Amino acid sequence: MRKIIEPLKMKDTARAEFDGWAHKYDRSILQRFLFKPSHDLIMSEIDSGRHVRILDIGCGTCVFAFRMASQFPYSSIFCMDLSCEMVGKAKKKLDLAVTAGGAGTVKIKIADSEHLPYASNSFDYITCSNSFHHYPRQERVAREMHRVLKPGGRALIVDGFKDNIVGRFIYDGIVEWLEGDVRHLNSGDFKELFGKAGFSPVKHRNNFKGLPIMMVVATAKK
Ligand SMILES: C[S@@+](CC[C@H](N)C(=O)[O-])C[C@H]1O[C@@H](n2cnc3c(N)ncnc32)[C@H](O)[C@@H]1O
Numbered sequence: 001m002r003k004i005i006e007p008l009k010m011k012d013t014a015r016a017e018f019d020g021w022a023h024k025y026d027r028s029i030l031q032r033f034l035f036k037p038s039h040d041l042i043m044s045e046i047d048s049g050r051h052v053r054i055l056d057i058g059c060g061t062c063v064f065a066f067r068m069a070s071q072f073p074y075s076s077i078f079c080m081d082l083s084c085e086m087v088g089k090a091k092k093k094l095d096l097a098v099t100a101g102g103a104g105t106v107k108i109k110i111a112d113s114e115h116l117p118y119a120s121n122s123f124d125y126i127t128c129s130n131s132f133h134h135y136p137r138q139e140r141v142a143r144e145m146h147r148v149l150k151p152g153g154r155a156l157i158v159d160g161f162k163d164n165i166v167g168r169f170i171y172d173g174i175v176e177w178l179e180g181d182v183r184h185l186n187s188g189d190f191k192e193l194f195g196k197a198g199f200s201p202v203k204h205r206n207n208f209k210g211l212p213i214m215m216v217v218a219t220a221k222k
Contacts (some may be wrong), residue, residue, distance in 0.1 A: 010134070025159060
């Protein structure tokens, strides 16, 4: 049974966690063992041979966005995050990169994933790495993702894989104990949620280098 979480409380918990973590986030051991492999997985799904508009939701300090900017130099990359401190840190890095003559295509905003401050039908890809479990009203986020994607655009979401007993122990046990109010979905939940929001097909990949993560690839049908 799904536990009831008060949405504002859940957002406050996430904001406080990441405001507090922002100054040392880029040096976290998780960058190497969890976030980089997640970013690799998402990037393997992006067609780098043409100009694409990418929106990174829950961008954190934009480690991933800057990587995409250098790997896909002809793309436009837009980023948003709920935490002022994470965005503040990302903007400082952006200023330094622009001064040095790079990463000019990255644009960053403070926003809530439930209300994406972007025009409808404006992105080829939405990327979302290890952030979706922080959203209290995930069905609203899925609908917003569908709204801002172009017809045939794809949402690429990486989060914990909890389809088996090990995953449930990690995410419903350890991670919930560490992070407080979070909501990890299994692949069936993702399929249902994104199907209802207008995506088809909704596929998933797991077993990535043995890590307990999963990527959902959902195509916006319009
Ligand atoms: C574990 S970090 C991942 C950061 C980045 N995606 C990465 O892979 O390095 C999760 C991020 O989600 C953000 N977040 C949590 N709730 C959010 C919401 N409702 N809207 C937007 N961002 C949110 C947090 O502030 C945090 O920066």
